[in-house]
Amino acid sequence: MAAINVNGKALETDAAPDTPLLWVLRDHLGLTGTKFGCGAALCGACTVHIDGEPARSCQVALADVGTRRITTIEGLSADRSHAVQKAWLELDVPQCGYCQSGQLMSAAALLAQNPSPTDADIDTAMAGNICRCGTYNRIRKAVHRAAELLKKENA
Amino acid sequence: MNAEVNSLTHNTRRDFLKLGVLAGGGLVLGIGLSGCSKPAAIGAGGQPVAWLRIAGDNTITVLVDKSEMGQGVYTALTQLLAEELGVALEAIRVEAAPVGAVYTNNLLGAQITGGSTSVRDGWEKLRKAGAQARSMLVQAAAAQWGVGADTLKVDSGAVVNGRKRLTFGELAEAAAKLPVPTEVTLKSAKEFTLVGKPAKRVDTASKLDGTAIYGIDVKLPGMLHGAFAQCPTLGGTLAGFDAVQAKTMPGVKDVVGTDNGVVVIADHYWQAYKALGAVKIKWDAGANASLDNDAIRARLRKAATRNGRSVRNDGNAAAALKGAAKVVRATYELPMLAHATLEPQCCTADVRADSADVYAPTQTQTIAQATAAAVAGLKPEQVKIHTTLLGGGFGRRLEVDFIGAAMVASKAVGKPVKVIWSREQDMTHDTYRPPAFDTVAGGLDASGKLVAWKLDLTGPSITARMFPPVVETAIDPFAIEAASNYPYDVPHIAVNYNREEIGIDVGYWRSVSHALNCFVAESFMDELASAAGKDPYAFRAAMLDKQPRFKRVLDEAASRAGWGKAPAGHYQGIALMEGYGTYMAQVAEVSMKDGTLTIHRITCAVDCGQMVNPNIVDQQIEGSILFGLTAALWGDITLVRGEVQQRNFDSYRMLRLPEVPRIDVHLLESSEAPGGVGEPGTAVVGPALANAIFAATRKRLRSLPIAKQGIITV
Numbered sequence: 001m002a003a004i005n006v007n008g009k010a011l012e013t014d015a016a017p018d019t020p021l022l023w024v025l026r027d028h029l030g031l032t033g034t035k036f037g038c039g040a041a042l043c044g045a046c047t048v049h050i051d052g053e054p055a056r057s058c059q060v061a062l063a064d065v066g067t068r069r070i071t072t073i074e075g076l077s078a079d080r081s082h083a084v085q086k087a088w089l090e091l092d093v094p095q096c097g098y099c100q101s102g103q104l105m106s107a108a109a110l111l112a113q114n115p116s117p118t119d120a121d122i123d124t125a126m127a128g129n130i131c132r133c134g135t136y137n138r139i140r141k142a143v144h145r146a147a148e149l150l151k152k153e154n155a
Numbered sequence: 156m157n158a159e160v161n162s163l164t165h166n167t168r169r170d171f172l173k174l175g176v177l178a179g180g181g182l183v184l185g186i187g188l189s190g191c192s193k194p195a196a197i198g199a200g201g202q203p204v205a206w207l208r209i210a211g212d213n214t215i216t217v218l219v220d221k222s223e224m225g226q227g228v229y230t231a232l233t234q235l236l237a238e239e240l241g242v243a244l245e246a247i248r249v250e251a252a253p254v255g256a257v258y259t260n261n262l263l264g265a266q267i268t269g270g271s272t273s274v275r276d277g278w279e280k281l282r283k284a285g286a287q288a289r290s291m292l293v294q295a296a297a298a299q300w301g302v303g304a305d306t307l308k309v310d311s312g313a314v315v316n317g318r319k320r321l322t323f324g325e326l327a328e329a330a331a332k333l334p335v336p337t338e339v340t341l342k343s344a345k346e347f348t349l350v351g352k353p354a355k356r357v358d359t360a361s362k363l364d365g366t367a368i369y370g371i372d373v374k375l376p377g378m379l380h381g382a383f384a385q386c387p388t389l390g391g392t393l394a395g396f397d398a399v400q401a402k403t404m405p406g407v408k409d410v411v412g413t414d415n416g417v418v419v420i421a422d423h424y425w426q427a428y429k430a431l432g433a434v435k436i437k438w439d440a441g442a443n444a445s446l447d448n449d450a451i452r453a454r455l456r457k458a459a460t461r462n463g464r465s466v467r468n469d470g471n472a473a474a475a476l477k478g479a480a481k482v483v484r485a486t487y488e489l490p491m492l493a494h495a496t497l498e499p500q501c502c503t504a505d506v507r508a509d510s511a512d513v514y515a516p517t518q519t520q521t522i523a524q525a526t527a528a529a530v531a532g533l534k535p536e537q538v539k540i541h542t543t544l545l546g547g548g549f550g551r552r553l554e555v556d557f558i559g560a561a562m563v564a565s566k567a568v569g570k571p572v573k574v575i576w577s578r579e580q581d582m583t584h585d586t587y588r589p590p591a592f593d594t595v596a597g598g599l600d601a602s603g604k605l606v607a608w609k610l611d612l613t614g615p616s617i618t619a620r621m622f623p624p625v626v627e628t629a630i631d632p633f634a635i636e637a638a639s640n641y642p643y644d645v646p647h648i649a650v651n652y653n654r655e656e657i658g659i660d661v662g663y664w665r666s667v668s669h670a671l672n673c674f675v676a677e678s679f680m681d682e683l684a685s686a687a688g689k690d691p692y693a694f695r696a697a698m699l700d701k702q703p704r705f706k707r708v709l710d711e712a713a714s715r716a717g718w719g720k721a722p723a724g725h726y727q728g729i730a731l732m733e734g735y736g737t738y739m740a741q742v743a744e745v746s747m748k749d750g751t752l753t754i755h756r757i758t759c760a761v762d763c764g765q766m767v768n769p770n771i772v773d774q775q776i777e778g779s780i781l782f783g784l785t786a787a788l789w790g791d792i793t794l795v796r797g798e799v800q801q802r803n804f805d806s807y808r809m810l811r812l813p814e815v816p817r818i819d820v821h822l823l824e825s826s827e828a829p830g831g832v833g834e835p836g837t838a839v840v841g842p843a844l845a846n847a848i849f850a851a852t853r854k855r856l857r858s859l860p861i862a863k864q865g866i867i868t869v
Binding site for chain 1: 423545546778779780
């Protein structure tokens with residue numbers, strides 16, 4: 001059994017050490033909000049935070065996680081109250097929604113680093129997240145809106 | 156799927172089409188307990204209707220018959236019902252409907268989500284169901300109060316009599332005992348309070364916290380996981396396999412063969428995926444062992460020399476071309492494309508001796524049910540289809556090829572099994588958008604007026620495989636869209652269609668033949684305008700006096716885009732189309748620097764008739780434009796020895812945020828019948844963009860993708 005810290009909880013898993021974090025989360029821990037899209041770090045659907053940094057969970061083996069703290073979409077907030085979730089809801093961003101867990105995790109990580117991102121900053125930070133439905137312009141608007149909400153929260 | 160199953164599926168599809176003919180005549184009643192609809196929706200104190208349940212605690216549940224794949228049907232169809240029922244959208248919860256004849260899509264003849272038909276099919280049905288339920292609730296209240304039903308009003312989920320109120324929940328049990336009224340009066344457009352309003356989607360919240368359940372997320376007690384490998388050669392089969400080593404690997408429970416693949420079943424997906432790599436598989440490549448793009452192109456090119464079947468014939472185009480002062484001819488070739496839904500194909504099956512449950516992200520419940528039953532050796536009515544959310548559809552999930560392996564696997568191990576395709580399996584085993592080889596000619600008179608237009612289409616038929624009876628006598632209607640309805644006022648018009656199969660299955664891909672034919676027709680209109688020395692917008696507008704809806708969107712798009720007034724160094728291209736009852740024009744604005752393309756803006760004007768939810772229409776138009784843009788820039792599926800060369804998003808490129816241009820969508824007020832909005836945008840953006848590139852470079856793009864035409868797309 002390996003110890004793993006997910007969404008603030010100390011958990012244990014019997015997954016083999018080479019199992020990608022994505023499948024540990026989905027199959028072993030039942031956290032299916034993190035999505036499988038490509039298995040090759042090309043689409044961003046599996047984005048989680050590892051010690052606050054965005055990471056493609058399909059490319060991180062369980063053995064390499066160690067004691068680092070994992071945050072998934074389920075742990076971004078307890079009640080959809082993170083600024084990116086509020087902004088996404090306000091602007092009705094998702095269509096099929098399959099990529100949106102990854103989009104939200106990338107956006108949340110961006111805003112944690114850069115509270116006032118420009119369009120170019122957003123483009124750079126979000127370029128690894130594919131949305132096949134084409135919600136991109138709403139995503140860009142929603143990141144700006146989330147930045148505003150965060151400023152109000154911190155004011 | 157083996158040949159037997161294939162033929163079963165085809166026969167089942169035949170039956171659907173017969174049913175469709177009947178259903179198309181309006182015999183399907185969207186509510187109530189008619190002979191063919193199971194009273195599946197009855198609950199204690201509930202409402203005996205196929206479309207909604209009202210429980211005593213005021214929980215109102217709408218059973219949506221169409222699959223939610225991002226296009227907003229859970230919201231828009233619920234809005235239609237809520238409008239007539241008299242409740243707020245937020246007061247309703249949505250559930251996926253089971254399989255049932257009552258849910259037959261009248262436009263397609265089976266329970267299918269596709270062809271941008273959802274609102275068009277549901278427009279009457281769901282409003283009528285809401286009105287019928289409302290009438291029953293009002294009658295129940297009238298009986299309870301001993302007053303006339305016509306003295307009562309409905310307000311936010313309650314029937315009101317002066318200051319007295321009875322909630323729908325309080326009335327549900329009594330209402331359920333009343334006969335379903337056959338005649339109800341529906342609101343006029345002027346009375347709408349919900350329909351036409353940009354309501355927020357009902358499914359957004361669950362897509363922001365990981366609680367939305369897609370096909371890939373299904374969890375059942377005791378469920379095992381399957382990884383699937385199919386013959387790399389399209390159409391090839393499984394010749395044999397050696398799983399001795401794989402079966403020794405951790406978690407592996409079994410390894411089973413299907414007709415064209417191998418499933419490894421394990422406790423967890425990663426175990427199954429790893430063990431799949433250890434199975435020694437022998438494939439029979441079959442007839443496509445040497446198939447490649449050159450062979451397909453040669454086949455289409457040769458077929459194009461035949462005289463096709465006539466789709467449309469106004470006047471005498473051949474003679475008019477001979478007599479024209481100037482004749483322009485061109486050949487267009489378009490590539491195959493993958494759907495590439497972000498959720499890979501997947502299915503969970505729980506097969507038992509005499510029944511089965513199938514959890515599938517499907518666009519076609521009836522065919523999914525028939526297929527699952529055939530594979531498991533069950534009757535369709537023994538198979539329950541649970542429709543999950545779809546992580547993208549775009550036509551891919553009209554196929555049922557992702558169901559068989561889960562059925563075989565579950566049956567073999569006697570437990571529920573979830574089979575997930577890898578991205579590589581998904582990309583290399585799609586049913587691709589058909590390629591096309593089209594020739595087109597136009598004749599101008601001495602004044603530059605277009606007097607003759609002739610289009611000859613050549614390509615394989617999707618419908619011939621999917622719904623064979625349709626093409627027994629008629630031309631595949633999904634091969635000639637945006638060609639047969641060529642809108643311009645030209646005296647001599649001929650459209651012909653040459654069906655030529657290419658050895659692999661092709662599939663319905665967002666906007667289907669619109670994306671092929673609109674590219675050809677609207678690119679060529681630009682060629683004609685150029686040959687006539689006329690402005691592309693003015694050239695089109697002059698031929699649309701008899702087509703006010705086309706003219707309106709063309710004028711609107713041109714005006715909103717500032718046609719002819721682009722900044723220095725920017726160039727514009729324009730295109731238009733009618734598809735799915737929706738009229739649309741787009742203007743693309745681009746610039747070129749050192750051979751590199753920059754797309755600055757796409758302006759789109761849309762007349763889609765009466766809108767149900769402009770918020771969703773806006774989403775769909777913008778998303779469909781970007782879907783078409785991705786294809787126009789980079790989409791190209793290539794074959795070598797019958798194997799698809801594109802395996803993941805590195806070789807099959809998707810548009811990403813930094814590449815997304817400004818999109819301006821202008822939705823025009825219209826009282827016409829609702830049109831479909833999920834698809835037309837995809838078809839129009841390609842020619843608008845190619846025409847803008849011509850304006851910038853004088854280089855005419857007669858094949859796609861743009862990135863393979865000597866243009867750098869970064």
